[in-house]
Amino acid sequence: MTATLSGCGASGGSGDVTLKLVAADYGTSAANKSDKYWDDVARGFESSHPGIKVDVTVLPWTDIDREVAKMVKDGKAPDIAQIGAYADYAKAGKLYSADEMLSIPTQANFLPKLIDAGQVNRIQYGLPFVASTRLLFYNKKLFSQAGLDAPETWSDIASDAAALKQRGVSYPFALPLGPEESQAETLMWMLSGGGGYTDEVGSYDIASEENVKTFDWLKSHLVDKGLVGPVAPGKLNRAKAFEEFSKGKVGMLNGHPTLMEEAQKQGVQVGMVPLPGENGPTDGSMGVADWIMGFKQNDHRVEIGKFFDYLFTDKNVIEFADMYDLLPPTNSASAAMEDDAKYKPLHQFLAALPESEFYPFGKTSWAAASESIKENIGKAVEPGGSPRSVLERIARDATQAEAAE
Known part of the structure; x- marks a missing residue:
């Protein structure tokens, strides 16, 4: 237009x-x-x-x-x-x-x-x-019905999701690692585990021990236990996750301001907290x-x-x-x-x-790195998947793209 x-x-x-x-x-x-x-x-x-x-x-x-x-x-x-x-x-x-x-x-x-x-x-x-910026959104009504408080740690997320699943909630925790915007969901989780896409001097650090540990936890504590809903994370796009949250079918997910308004329009009572980390709320959000x-x-x-x-x-x-x-x-x-x-x-x-922490926008290689994340990160939490090997593959793609700059 x-x-x-x-x-x-x-x-x-x-x-x-x-x-x-x-x-x-x-x-x-x-x-x-x-x-x-x-x-x-x-x-x-x-x-x-x-x-x-x-x-x-x-x-x-x-x-x-x-x-x-x-x-x-x-x-x-x-x-x-x-x-x-x-x-x-x-x-x-x-x-x-x-x-x-x-x-x-x-x-x-x-x-x-x-x-x-x-x-x-x-x-x-x-x-x-x-x-x-992004915060953790939760459905206040579903939490109240299950007698739950807002989560502050990873273990809170896991136990809350298990309680919501017992009560028949479709998506206890919606984890959109599909190709639409999984680079955002990935960074949020990396930050909550003390990692990120780059190190202190701005070099890629995608397969760091912190990031591997984070995705090991996601796979074993949420995905393998069936707490992420009927769609595999690698097939679930953000738009679908947001739509299901606005319908009242999602207990928790990572959201942004636009979702807040849309969910409230449809009668969902939205609670918002900083993304829980391993030992407490994450200091920085994703921007x-x-x-x-x-x-x-x-x-x-x-x-x-x-x-x-x-x-x-x-x-x-x-x-x-x-x-x-x-x-x-x-x-x-x-x-x-x-x-x-x-x-x-x-x-x-x-x-x-x-x-907030942002994508490494200043790297021309970021476009290629982001595409590799979108294509591959869902495989890290698949049955039989290896978070370490998937993150190492993405890291190789990012490093090769940077070398070609």
Whole structure:
């Protein structure tokens, strides 16, 4: 879907500049498409910046990364792209760095963890557009009926799931390790066991002893005991797990803010706690971010910077986050939402964001590593599966992809 928000390009001889912006559609229906947001932002920017126009193309998430890659390959890069990854373009020298575009107050306002996640070789190219964190969700009604308290440890999860299974709950713990988004579920569990995808210096550490131990526990204490429901984890996608939770058929799963709203709409009472760890609640949550970036091709550095300074004002940042139950990437907008009772349902997620751990976005090899996780991680918990050998295979794929950079 394309929305041309102003004019048909630069005006000949007037010195006007037209910025071409390609953005993802976060809407779930015609009623909440992202076009209106971008229309409002573009018109507001144009009214305060004579001589700069903004043409916006809004594309579905299923197409946008591929379409932008094609534009760049064809020599028709947009000035601005709001997409899922930036590292390939940064490594190829196609992007402006943050400090080449942004005013100092705008650049300094991003949450520090998001600044780190937006860097390649310690230079920030990816500007965090929106963020999300994950918490453990549980069905309060099912827990109350079983006389259970919210889980705090892995052993709590196992015993609670066993009690829910006895009461006939379809999915005592929904474990979506299917190909849709298993890289997220995997990282959440790795963090809860003291591991992660990388070590302290940013090198891949996928087959660490901590990660092997975590998946050994998942396999032996949840999957092998039949506590994850009727669909094998490797076949269960996040969308299906979320749908079943919203129907009241899931006792526990890892969820994000959008699921909270959807489940409550359908009458499910949602409890939320930090992901339980081996000995208590996990200190850090998993964070997810989407990115916006400025391309060099059309030499519009100054105009792109002015647009970003406008885009990242609190009003615009909060409006988008509010529209889709997501989290703002800036300190000031986060503080404003934390101080506003209207956003109380998001406060737990906001509190988790500053200490969240993100995917290794700055590695161009991450795309290949992520694909290997999606393809293979479900096999780690299959009957007869070996978590260690599966994690070692994924680690080899990641290392090979990094060597090819």
